[in-house]
Amino acid sequence: MLRFLAWPIACGLLLAIVIVQYNQLAQLLRGNLVLTSKPENTATSFADIIARASPAVVSINATSVNVGSVERASPDQLNLYLEERASLGSGVIISADGYILTNLHVVDTLFDAFNAQVTLVDGRQTPATVIAWDEGSDLAVLHINMDGLTPISRGDDGELRVGDIVFAIGYPRNVGQSVSQGIVSAIRRGTDTAIERIQTDAAINPGNSGGALINAKGELVGLNSSILSESGNFEGIGFATPASLAVTALEEMVAQAIEGNAGYLGVITGEALGPRSSELFFGIDSVRGMLVESVDEGGAAMRAGILPGDVITRVQGTKVVDGGNIMAEVRNKKPGDTIEVEVYRNGQTLSLPTTLGFGQAIIIEP
Numbered sequence: 001m002l003r004f005l006a007w008p009i010a011c012g013l014l015l016a017i018v019i020v021q022y023n024q025l026a027q028l029l030r031g032n033l034v035l036t037s038k039p040e041n042t043a044t045s046f047a048d049i050i051a052r053a054s055p056a057v058v059s060i061n062a063t064s065v066n067v068g069s070v071e072r073a074s075p076d077q078l079n080l081y082l083e084e085r086a087s088l089g090s091g092v093i094i095s096a097d098g099y100i101l102t103n104l105h106v107v108d109t110l111f112d113a114f115n116a117q118v119t120l121v122d123g124r125q126t127p128a129t130v131i132a133w134d135e136g137s138d139l140a141v142l143h144i145n146m147d148g149l150t151p152i153s154r155g156d157d158g159e160l161r162v163g164d165i166v167f168a169i170g171y172p173r174n175v176g177q178s179v180s181q182g183i184v185s186a187i188r189r190g191t192d193t194a195i196e197r198i199q200t201d202a203a204i205n206p207g208n209s210g211g212a213l214i215n216a217k218g219e220l221v222g223l224n225s226s227i228l229s230e231s232g233n234f235e236g237i238g239f240a241t242p243a244s245l246a247v248t249a250l251e252e253m254v255a256q257a258i259e260g261n262a263g264y265l266g267v268i269t270g271e272a273l274g275p276r277s278s279e280l281f282f283g284i285d286s287v288r289g290m291l292v293e294s295v296d297e298g299g300a301a302m303r304a305g306i307l308p309g310d311v312i313t314r315v316q317g318t319k320v321v322d323g324g325n326i327m328a329e330v331r332n333k334k335p336g337d338t339i340e341v342e343v344y345r346n347g348q349t350l351s352l353p354t355t356l357g358f359g360q361a362i363i364i365e366p
Contacts, residue, residue: 049218050167050179056093056152056220057212058100059119059171060128060142062107090170090211091118091142092220093151094250100142101250102210103225104133107140118144121177127298131261131335131358132253138225139246141253143358145303152212155219157242160184160198168202168224168238170211180204185237197239198222204238213240222246263333263356265326265341266299267292272322273311287344289313289320304354306343313349314342330356 089106093099100118107116107130116128126144133140164184172178182202200213204224213222222240270293271277275285289311295301306312312320315329316339333339335358342351 046167046181046216049214049216050169052218053152053167053212053214053220054121054169054177054179055150057121057169057171057177058091058093059177060089060091060100060102060106060210061117061119062089088171088174088207089209090207090224092210092212092223093149094247095151096149098144098146098149099250099254100128100144101223101246102140102142103223104135104138104140106210107133107142116142118142120146127296129358132257134249134253137241137245137249139223139241139249139253141250141257145298145300145357152214152220153218154243154247155215155217155221157198157221157244160187160215160221162186165216166198166200166202166221167214168200168204168208168211168240169214170204170208170224172203172205172207174207182238188239196242196245197225198242200238200240201236202238203234205234213243220247257358258335261335261358262331263335263337263339264299264358265301265330265354266296266357267301267306267312267326268294269312269323269326272320282344282347287311287313289344290323290326292343300354300357301341304341304352305350306341306352306354307345310343310345312341313344314340316340 089102091100091102091106094101116130117125118128119125124146126146128142128144131141131143162184166182166184168180168182170178180203182200184198185201186199188197188199198213198221200222202213204211204227208224209226211224212220213224215221220243222243223246224238224240226239227234228237228239269290272290273281273287277291278287279285281287281291292301292306292308292310292312294308295306312326314320315326318325318329320326329339333356335356338353338355340351341354342349344350
């Protein structure tokens with residue numbers, strides 16, 4: 001009788017063990033599936049965020065011409081030569097009205113005679129004016145006059161963590177705009193806990209200086225500035241100035257540049273016209289004003305439509321009798337102010353609204 005009762009009990013125990021083992025195995029398999037499955041939010045391409053940020057990153061070609069001396073051929077003879085120095089770097093468009101942030105060492109060749117050219121990713125080119133620089137932060141601000149600019153979106157560099165994905169966008173070694181990917185390797189903080197430098201392993205090569213360091217949302221979090229390398233080539237340690245620090249510096253520099261600068265028209269004028277010169281140039285003796293010989297490329301006058309050969313007859317309603325008239329009216333204005341310039345051209349008088357530019361850079365001492 002006991003033997004007959006033992007069989008059902010044994011079968012029940014075996015069945016229970018099988019059920020327990022099955023459940024444990026099922027849980028383990030489910031766990032493995034979760035561990036080995038691909039996270040839903042893992043991006044396979046960052047093309048869209050790069051496309052949003054790249055139009056705001058420009059190439060800066062800065063050329064300085066210095067006058068130097070060579071050995072004298074004779075005691076009474078001095079030969080001069082022109083030495084051209086070029087600097088190639090990157091910059092970031094911060095505002096739609098043409099302010100560009102870059103590193104000072106990109107444009108520090110421009111303190112004498114200079115020619116700065118900015119090239120956008122779409123191929124458009126325009127002259128640029130250095131309006132201010134800060135030696136202490138190695139930052140500089142350029143200004144360009146161009147429509148259809150795309151400023152970069154700004155992120156919060158205070159939210160960066162070691163391990164976050166970042167991208168460096170710039171123009172390394174004159175090969176065109178390039179993008180490199182890396183992570184935030186370290187965050188260097190000052191005594192007040194403010195971020196002083198962002199360290200990254202995203203490749204930063206010569207020409208990248210002044211370019212953008214963006215986060216995985218395509219937002220500016222830093223301005224690529226330097227590398228740590230014994231060879232001079234990138235060795236995995238790059239540094240960027242935090243965007244919050246850089247943009248604050250830009251705003252201060254622009255404010256000081258506007259405050260410390262008179263407006264700038266950007267024309268070279270010849271003689272004041274009298275009856276004889278008016279008759280000679282235009283066949284009538286009644287044209288009065290200053291003859292325009294040339295205009296600065298990309299400058300305020302060119303943007304307003306003033307051309308070489310025009311005669312500036314009035315500025316802000318005041319008759320122009322000599323160059324002093326023009327200077328007096330322009331110097332009473334600030335960069336960004338708009339004045340009315342009246343010119344004589346081909347027998348017609350035209351009134352041209354003219355937004356003034358910057359005349360000289362403001363130096364902020366460390």
